[in-house]
Amino acid sequence: MELKKLVTANAGEKLFLLGNESAVRGAIEAGVSVAATYPGTPSSEIGSILYLLAKDANMYFEFSVNEKVAMEVAATAATSGIRSFTFMKHVGLNVASDSFMTTAYTGVNGGMVILTADDPSMFSSQNEQDNRHYGRLAKMPILEPSNPQEIKDMMIYAFDFSEKFKIPVIIRTTTRVSHMRGIVEIGEIRKLDNNAFNNEIIVNNTSYINDKDSHWKKGYFNKNPSQYIPVPANSAVMHKDLVLKLEEIKKVVNSSDFNIIYSKTPNNSNNSNNSINSLKLGVISSGSAFNYVWDVVNGYDLDLDILKLGFTYPFPEELILDFVKDLDGVFIVEEVDPIMEKELLAVLGKNSINIPVFGKLNNVFPLIYEFTPDIIHTSFKNVFDSINNANCDNNLNLFEIADEFSNKSLYICYDGVNEACDEIASDEIIDLMDSLPNRPPTLCAGCGHRSAYFAVKKAGEELGIDEKDMIFASDIGCYTLGVSPPYETADYLLAMGSSVGDGGGFSKATNQVVLSFIGDSTFFHSGIAPLINGVHNKDNFVLTILDNRTTAMTGGQPNPGLPVDGMGSVAPEISIEKIATAAGCEFVKTVNPLNLKKTVELYKEAIEYDGVAVIIAKHPCTLIKGQVKRKPMEVDYEKCSNCLDCINLLACPAISLIDGKVVIDYFACKGCTTCTQMCKERAIKVKRD
Amino acid sequence: MITNKNDSNLNNNGNTHNLNINEFIKDEKFFNDSYTIFICGVGGQGIIKTSVIIGDAAIAEGYNVVMSEIHGMSQRGGVVSTELKIGNFKSSIIEESQADMILGFEPVEVVRSLNKGNTDTKIVFNTNPIIPPNINSQKNSYPDIGRVVKTLKDNYPYVYNIDGDKLAQEAGSIMTLNMVLLGAATGENSFPLSKESIISSMKDNLKENFHEMNLKAIEKGFGSVKSQL
Structure with missing residues (x-):
């Protein structure tokens, strides 16, 4: 499409x-x-x-x-x-x-x-x-x-x-x-321009028309300070109005079309002699969790009514009361926190309705992580099994079942993932499954972040700094992948932009070398204010802004550092260098991280600098379309000593060890030459046509 | 396999079953009227596009279909998987051991997803490995492909191994690997959608100047599975 x-x-x-x-x-x-x-x-x-x-x-x-x-x-x-x-x-x-x-x-x-x-x-x-x-x-x-x-x-x-x-x-x-x-x-x-738009946009009796x-x-x-300026006197009124508004909304949610009851027709529920038949259970669910509930209830033909909540806040109290009125017990299935479960318990308590609730709070459903059909299936089955085993036939007994779950150990997360497989699979298959290598996400071939990380570690090594004395304050973006070996250049991370404030904090809290890494988009997002803070408070750290000319991890959206806006039109390009200078940094240098020698020297200089040193490592993301394709590299096997440094230190997706030899994948290689520059034997060169 | 094309819900399901079951018994009608495919591989192999083509073809044949896809961090050379569920489903995640087909773009990823399958599952996969770049810093090495194929064949009755890279090259470009595998899936007897609707959906989803090459790739994959039936 x-x-x-x-x-x-x-x-x-x-x-x-x-x-x-x-x-x-x-x-x-x-x-x-x-x-x-x-x-x-x-x-x-x-x-x-x-x-x-x-x-x-x-x-x-x-x-x-x-x-x-x-x-x-x-x-x-x-x-x-x-x-x-x-x-x-x-x-x-x-x-x-x-x-x-x-x-x-x-x-x-x-x-x-x-x-x-x-x-x-x-x-x-x-x-x-x-x-x-x-x-x-x-x-x-x-x-x-x-x-x-x-x-x-x-x-x-x-x-x-x-x-x-x-x-x-x-x-x-x-x-x-x-x-x-x-x-x-x-x-x-x-x-557009129909009457559903309210009269606030009519000015002097004429409808305001698009320019x-x-x-x-x-x-x-339309000016209205008492509505738009929350000084204390105004906000006190605004809060009161908001509460009244919410009361009005509460009346609507109970009849919302997004809150639907799916019920089975109980035409032959008395056919069985099993006493459990006298029990009637229901499920309340929302979002993705509802999908799993629906599939499990249908796929296994369970006798459970479902109340699907789409309009979930304010909590539809009357609808809930109506749904539970004929039930002996109710499941509540929601991702992630037991929010509706607590609301449900409050509604039941407030209305003196004494039925057990099976949810996260009594260890029926796991407390964290997303649900799957298997989790829902297993949880329903656990409760049903208990009911059957106890020969439970009335509401009082059902409370005992609920208590039984309450007394179990905390159900944090589901770990029965491989059960189904183990039942079917042979030892041979299980052995094979257990011996698989992992496939974590990695920096792409030709990514400038790899080169910057290699260079900073090389600089530390040349300055004789122990790696444990180098604190890498990382940030949110592709460069967070530096957490994995062989880079190991992410030691601490809180949130978007935190690398800068963390850098300042570590430099005050320790005497270690502090190296902060942030991307261009993340720097604009929330890195500027903490940079000003760092300079003003005389912090001592190196801030690398990995300027790859895009917001890469999320799929390559533009940011203020690019001459294009959110609709593809030309827009003013904001200079990171000028911002850093204006923030008071006296050490602001831009380097292409693909030039390893220069980058290593710059890092040595920056680490020894007293104050906030800013390095802008500028190289466009390889995923940006329309770039000139550089020639790929190849290995000169006469020179290659098989030291495997290129493989072990770069972990580039284009370089692999095949039958004991270093092999460069010409399709994957972007010709960044980082491996060429770091190879001690000078055994990697541009591929001849 | 699929016969029920209507999205019926609990309200118009006349069958009532009770709590008096010690084991949950599968509702054969619910599961037999459906087809689920777990598609796995590595970021950049064209897995999501392939899945959308199957989904569109299912809609064209009048089925309900839901699909799950994982984006974001996993795309940087990490594992990518999609789950397609054709039939009267609401959730887009396949229950453990319930996949009718595992369509693997990479052999290790097929093994990793075996918990989604059972002995009736059709396993259609590309035998060409993509070795994780950090393999040397890992405890486990990349398994021998011969062992992977043999172990699968010894343990599962419906295994179709495809030399996907080779067939894609023959079709004109390694870029058509996903079309080779799409064709391969279509060639399996249990696959519920016709080759015609798959091709028509491919044409709707991919650029016209590649149609001829993609068509060749689909035929090559299709033929490869047919020859193994």
Whole structure:
């Protein structure tokens, strides 16, 4: 499918869309005028697609410098009466959280949707925080889609809802929903300038019309300091209004179309003599977890009613009461934290309903990591087995079963992954499976980060510094892969931009050599303020800005260091060198890390410098398209002493040991010459044609 | 294998079963009306594109289909896998030992994913290895390919080993490796979609100037499995 179809597809067409593609179509159908993000997996593709489509979709789109700015861009657009969309990975909302918290107070006029993509099991993240907590923290409604179709449906619903209640709405996805493909039925694109847009954008009795220069609809900001300036006197009123608003929203969630009960027709449930039949159990679930529940209940034909919650906050109390009224016990299945479980227990307690809840809090479901059908299958089976073994036939006995699980040891995570295989597979297969090498992600062939890491370690070695005395403060990006051998150039990492503040901190806390590494995009994101802090507080560390001219790890989005904006238009290029100089650094030097000798010398100089030394290691990412292909390298076997330094110290995907000989893969080699320069025997040279 | 093309849900499922089962018994109708494929390999091999082509072909034949794909960090030379589930499913993850087919782009990755299979699983795979770049700093070495193929053949009845790199070169470019494997999967008797709809979906998803070469690659993979049946 061509991505352009996300704009051109007709209503009724059915496309096989990724969750993130469906989010884009949702934004288009909802008539979003302004969208902003900072790239982060699992939400990255939304931005990468809008980069290509925004102009055709009558949308302004930007890759903001960080998530907080993206939040502010979206909030001001929505306040000005147009629809806005901001999206980010779960930890991105941490960055945006300061402004995010206040948007619930100030409210919006045009619809505003905040999509947060959580990453259970941490496929590409530093933690697996559950961002549903943020909805509760900010008192902002949350929708949780389970599949791509629902992402689109919920986007459209959320914009209308946001406009109606004048509050931003959170859509919480997870990796398995954002990166799930499914059939999505395309809907109509909302006509711009229709009456659904509120009267706030009518100025002096005339409707404010889009200016000719922009391809997106513009709004109009009507001043109202008591609503938009949260000084204490105002915010006290705003908080009260927000609580009242939430009370109104609570009435709506109970009848939301996104909260659905799937029930089986109990036409022959009395056929069996088994006393267990008198027990009736149900399941409450949301998001991806619901999919597993549904497949297991269907695949094994279990007699369980399911309440699927899509509108999950505020918690739909009346609907819950209605669902549990005939049940003897209820399962609650959610990823990651037992948030709804606690709400459920509160609802049951408040209404004096005495039925057991089987969830994370009593060790029925594992506490962390994403769920799978196997986890759900096993957990259901464990409870069912207990019921059958105990010959449990009434609600009181069921409490004993629940207690039995409560008394078990903490169920942290599921580890029965290979059980099914072991039952089937022979010892021979198990031996083979146990002897496999790992395949961790690695720096690409020709990546400048590899050369920079090699050079800094070489410099340390030449200066006689023990490796344990060199602290590598790392950051978020491809260069975090330096954590693995043979580089081992990542010792400490907290968050985006943390390498700079950590560098300063370590230089105050220890006398070790401190080396911070950050990428160009991450430096713009949150590295500048701590650099100023470091210079001002007379810290002593080397900051390397690995400027590979893109935001590589998330798929190659532009950043302020490039002369292009979020819609592919020409934009001012911001100089990292000038920023570092303006921050007060007196040691600011740019080097091409592929020049090993020069880079090693520069590192020696920087390490010996007293103060904050900034090295800008500038070399474009090899994944950027349209670069001139350099000639690949080859090994001169007459000179090669088989010391294997190239293999052992570089771990380049293009160099392998085949039948005891070093072999360079001509297709994979990018001709960076790092191996040529580091080879003591000078046995690697440009391949002859 | 697949007969039920409607997305029925619990509401219109007339069968009621009770809690009185000591072991969960599989609902044969639910599982027989479906086909699941676990596709695995290494970042950059064209696995996701191949999976989307199969998914689109399934839709064209009127089936429901869901698919899971992993992006991000794993793309930097790491393991990449997708899971395709054709039939009345909502979740895009295949239960342990439930895959009808494992389509492997790389031999070690096939072995790594065997927990998704059972003895009825059709294992179609490329025998050309991609050796992890940090292999020398690892405890385990890369296993001998002969041993991998033999062990698989000795233990699983439906194993089809494809010299994918060679067939791709013959088709015109190593870049067509994914099309060779797509053709190979299509050649297995249990594969529920027709070669015609796979080819038509390939044409919808890939640039026209490569259609001829890709077509050759699909035919080569298809033929390679047919010759092993």
